Amino acid sequence: MAKKEQTAIEPTRADDYPEWYQQVIRAADLAETSPVRGCMVIKPWGCALWENMRAALDGMFRETGHVNAYFPLFIPLSFLQKEAEHVEGFAKECAVVTHHRLEADADGRLVPAGPLEEPLVVRPTSETIIGAMYAKWVQSYRDLPVLVNQWANVVRWEMRTRLFLRTTEFLWQEGHTAHETRQEAWDETLKMLGVYKRFAEEYMAIPVLTGEKTAAERFPGAVNTFCIEAMMQDRKALQAGTSHFLGQNFAKASEIVYQTRDGGREFAWTTSWGVSTRLIGGIAMVHGDDNGMVMPPMLAPSHVVILPILRADGDRETVMSYCAELAASLRARTYAGAPVRVEIDARDMNAGEKSWQWIKKGIPLRVEVGPRDIAQNAVFVGRRDRPPREKSGQPRDAFVAGIAPLLAEIQAGLLERAREFRNGNTARMDSMDDFRSFFTPANAEKPEIHGGFALAHWCGKEECETSINDELSVTIRCIPTEREAEDGACIACGAPAAGRVIFAKAY
Ligand SMILES: [Zn+2]
Numbered sequence: 001m002a003k004k005e006q007t008a009i010e011p012t013r014a015d016d017y018p019e020w021y022q023q024v025i026r027a028a029d030l031a032e033t034s035p036v037r038g039c040m041v042i043k044p045w046g047c048a049l050w051e052n053m054r055a056a057l058d059g060m061f062r063e064t065g066h067v068n069a070y071f072p073l074f075i076p077l078s079f080l081q082k083e084a085e086h087v088e089g090f091a092k093e094c095a096v097v098t099h100h101r102l103e104a105d106a107d108g109r110l111v112p113a114g115p116l117e118e119p120l121v122v123r124p125t126s127e128t129i130i131g132a133m134y135a136k137w138v139q140s141y142r143d144l145p146v147l148v149n150q151w152a153n154v155v156r157w158e159m160r161t162r163l164f165l166r167t168t169e170f171l172w173q174e175g176h177t178a179h180e181t182r183q184e185a186w187d188e189t190l191k192m193l194g195v196y197k198r199f200a201e202e203y204m205a206i207p208v209l210t211g212e213k214t215a216a217e218r219f220p221g222a223v224n225t226f227c228i229e230a231m232m233q234d235r236k237a238l239q240a241g242t243s244h245f246l247g248q249n250f251a252k253a254s255e256i257v258y259q260t261r262d263g264g265r266e267f268a269w270t271t272s273w274g275v276s277t278r279l280i281g282g283i284a285m286v287h288g289d290d291n292g293m294v295m296p297p298m299l300a301p302s303h304v305v306i307l308p309i310l311r312a313d314g315d316r317e318t319v320m321s322y323c324a325e326l327a328a329s330l331r332a333r334t335y336a337g338a339p340v341r342v343e344i345d346a347r348d349m350n351a352g353e354k355s356w357q358w359i360k361k362g363i364p365l366r367v368e369v370g371p372r373d374i375a376q377n378a379v380f381v382g383r384r385d386r387p388p389r390e391k392s393g394q395p396r397d398a399f400v401a402g403i404a405p406l407l408a409e410i411q412a413g414l415l416e417r418a419r420e421f422r423n424g425n426t427a428r429m430d431s432m433d434d435f436r437s438f439f440t441p442a443n444a445e446k447p448e449i450h451g452g453f454a455l456a457h458w459c460g461k462e463e464c465e466t467s468i469n470d471e472l473s474v475t476i477r478c479i480p481t482e483r484e485a486e487d488g489a490c491i492a493c494g495a496p497a498a499g500r501v502i503f504a505k506a507y
Pocket of ligand 1: 458459460461464490491492493494495
C-alpha cells in the first residue's frame with residue numbers, strides 16, 4: 001500500500017470537505033469565531049487579503065465613473081416597509097434596535113430602557129436609506145446619473161453560520177446608482193456584472209459564469225437579478241456577486257423623482273450591486289488544497305516570504321544582511337503595477353515548522369537562504385502551487401529579475417486549473433435519470449464527490465424549479481447570459497423549453 005502523503009490539513013478535502021474548509025481558514029489564520037454568536041473576527045492575514053480585494057475593486061469602480069460615500073448603519077423600520085417585497089425578503093433576518101439606554105433594575109442588573117418611538121433596523125442592505133437621500137439629491141435630469149458605492153458592514157441574522165461564507169455580520173461593498181432612462185440603468189447593471197466577472201477571473205483566478213437569477217432567487221424588490229457563479233472543489237456553486245436592475249420600484253418607494261428634459265416628471269431608474277467577504281471563502285474553496293490556503297498572487301497579502309536558515313550563531317549577521325538586501329531588491333520590482341510584497345520571517349523556531357506555517361497561509365513563494373546558498377549567491381525557492389517538497393535552487397539575480405513573470409505564471413496557472421476543474425465537472429443533461437444520478441453520491445463514504453454544474457432545459461415554471469430543489473437540493477444557479485437557443489424538453493416536466501439553464505447544489 002502506498003504511504004499516505006503527509007498533509008498539513010486534517011481532514012483532507014476528499015474525507016470531509018466542510019470540515020477541511022474550517023481547518024484551512026483556521027490554519028491560515030484568516031479568521032476565527034468570536035464570543036458574539038455568528039460574528040467572526042477577521043484576523044490580520046485575512047484583513048490584508050480583504051484590503052487588497054477592496055483596493056482592486058475600488059479602482060475598477062472609479063474607472064467606471066463611481067465615487068464612494070457613506071450612509072447610516074441604522075434604517076428606520078418605516079423606510080424598509082416602503083418596498084413591500086423588499087421588507088418581506090429581509091424580515092426574517094433583521095436585527096432591530098428598540099431601545100437607546102441602559103438602566104439598573106431593582107437587582108442592579110442593566111436592562112434596556114428608553115424605548116424608541118420607531119425601531120431601527122441594522123442595515124441588511126441600504127437601498128431604502130440611500131433611496132431617501134437620492135430623493136433629495138435628484139431634482140432634475142441634470143442631477144443624473146448618481147453613481148455611488150459604499151464600503152460597509154451589514155447584518156443579516158443567521159442561525160447557522162460558517163466563517164466568511166455565512167456570518168451574521170459581514171463586510172461588503174454596495175453600489176447604488178440612479179439613472180435617467182431604463183436603458184442606462186440596464187446597461188449599468190450589466191456593466192457592473194462585467195466588472196465582477198473581470199475581478200473574479202483576473203484577481204481571484206476564479207472562472208465564473210454570468211447569468212440571470214430566476215424569479216424565485218431574485219433580490220427582494222428587484223426586477224432582474226444577475227449573478228456570477230463559481231464552482232468550488234466540492235462541485236457546489238458559490239454565488240460570488242450580484243447586480244440588480246431595480247427598475248423604478250425603489251425610486252417609487254423612496255420618491256426619487258426628477259424633472260425630465262421636456263419639463264415632465266419621472267421616477268428615476270435605479271440599480272444596486274454588491275460583493276462581500278464571502279469571496280474570501282470562495283478563494284479558499286477554489287484554490288486551497290490539503291496543505292491549506294493558496295493565495296492568488298494578485299491579491300496575496302505578501303508574495304514572498306524569506307526564511308533565513310541559521311545553523312550556527314556566527315552565521316546570523318551575514319545571513320540576515322543578505323536577506324535584507326534580497327528583500328529590498330525584490331521590493332524594487334513591480335508586479336501588476338505595485339511593488340512586490342516581501343516579508344522576512346526571522347522568528348527563532350524550527351525551520352520546517354516555520355515553512356509549514358507559510359504553506360498553510362498560502363503565500364505564493366517561500367525563499368530559503370542559508371550560508372551555503374549565500375556562498376553560491378543562490379536562493380532555494382518553494383512555490384505554493386507545487387508540492388511542498390518540490391523546491392529548486394536558483395541564482396539569486398535570476399530569481400529577482402524573474403519575480404514578476406513567476407508570480408504571473410502562478411496566477412495564470414491557478415485560473416487554468418480552476419477552469420479545467422469546472423469544465424470537467426460540467427455536463428449537459430437530457431434525462432431526469434441522468435440528472436438524478438449526477439446529483440447523487442456514488443460512494444456513500446465520500447459524499448463530497450459528486451455533482452457539478454448540470455446544463456439542462458427548463459420550461460420556466462416555478463413548480464419545476466421547486467420540485468427539483470425539494471427532491472435533490474439542487475437549484476437553478478442562473479439562466480446563462482450567453483446561451484444558445486436550443487429547443488428541448490424541461491428536465492422536470494418534459495414541456496417545451498427554449499434553452500439550458502445551470503443547475504447545481506449551492507452554498
Ligand atoms: Zn417544467
